[in-house]
Amino acid sequence: MQKTPVIACLLVDIGGVLLTDGWDRHSRQSGAVHFGLDLAEMEDRHGKTWDTHQLGKMTLAEYLDLVVFYKKQSFTKAEFQRFMFDRSKPYTDMINLVTQLKARYGLKVGVLSNEGRELNSYRIRKFKLGRFVDFFVSSCYVRLLKPDVDIFRLALDIAQTPASQVAFIENTAMFVEIADRLGVRGILHTDTASTREKLGALGLHKDGPVHASR
Numbered sequence: 001m002q003k004t005p006v007i008a009c010l011l012v013d014i015g016g017v018l019l020t021d022g023w024d025r026h027s028r029q030s031g032a033v034h035f036g037l038d039l040a041e042m043e044d045r046h047g048k049t050w051d052t053h054q055l056g057k058m059t060l061a062e063y064l065d066l067v068v069f070y071k072k073q074s075f076t077k078a079e080f081q082r083f084m085f086d087r088s089k090p091y092t093d094m095i096n097l098v099t100q101l102k103a104r105y106g107l108k109v110g111v112l113s114n115e116g117r118e119l120n121s122y123r124i125r126k127f128k129l130g131r132f133v134d135f136f137v138s139s140c141y142v143r144l145l146k147p148d149v150d151i152f153r154l155a156l157d158i159a160q161t162p163a164s165q166v167a168f169i170e171n172t173a174m175f176v177e178i179a180d181r182l183g184v185r186g187i188l189h190t191d192t193a194s195t196r197e198k199l200g201a202l203g204l205h206k207d208g209p210v211h212a213s214r
Contacts, residue, residue: 006165009161009167011137012133012170014129015113023087028043042068049067055139056143064077085122088119088127095132097206098169099131111136112152112155112168146178147178152184163184166185167186170186
C-alpha cells in the first residue's frame with residue numbers, strides 16, 4: 001500500500017519554473033535591439049530601479065519613465081509595455097505537473113516570486129495561475145524580495161504547514177539554499193524531467209492515487 005506523502009504544500013517560483021522570466025537580461029537585450037536603445041545605458045538604469053519596482057514601491061510606468069522614457073522616443077510607453085508582457089510564455093509541462101500533483105495529493109500550492117505588480121497581475125490572469133495556486137507571496141504585494149529570509153518565513157506562515165512538509169521549486173540555487181536552512185525541501189529546477197524525479201523522491205508521483213477533497 002502506498003504511503004501518504006510527507007509533503008503537504010508546494011511553493012513554486014513563477015519565472016523560470018511555471019513561466020519564462022518576465023523581464024530578464026535576454027528580454028531586455030531583445031527590447032534594446034527592437035526599439036533601437038542603448039543597452040548599456042538601459043541596463044545601468046534598470047539596475048538602479050528594478051528592485052524598487054519589484055518591491056511594489058515604483059509603478060511600471062514610473063520604472064519606464066526612468067529607464068526608457070527619460071528622453072523622447074519614437075515609440076509609445078504602451079508599445080514598450082506590450083513588448084515586455086509578450087516575453088512571457090508558459091512552461092506547460094510544469095504547469096500540468098503541479099496541477100496534477102495538487103489534484104492527486106490534495107496539496108496546497110503557493111507562489112513565492114519576485115515580480116513587479118503590473119507584470120505579476122498580467123501573468124496570473126493571462127496564464128490562469130489562479131486555477132491551481134492557492135496563494136501568491138509576490139514581492140510587489142508583501143514588500144519583501146528573495147533572498148530576504150523574511151519572505152520565506154511569511155510564505156510558511158501563510159501556508160500554515162510545517163517547513164518539513166513543504167517543497168519549494170526554484171531555479172535559483174541561492175534561494176533553494178535559504179529554503180533548505182529553514183527546513184523546507186528545496187528543489188533546484190533545471191527541467192521538468194529532473195524536477196519530476198526529485199518530487200517523486202519526496203513521495204509525489206504524477207501517477208499516484210487521486211486524493212479525496214479535504
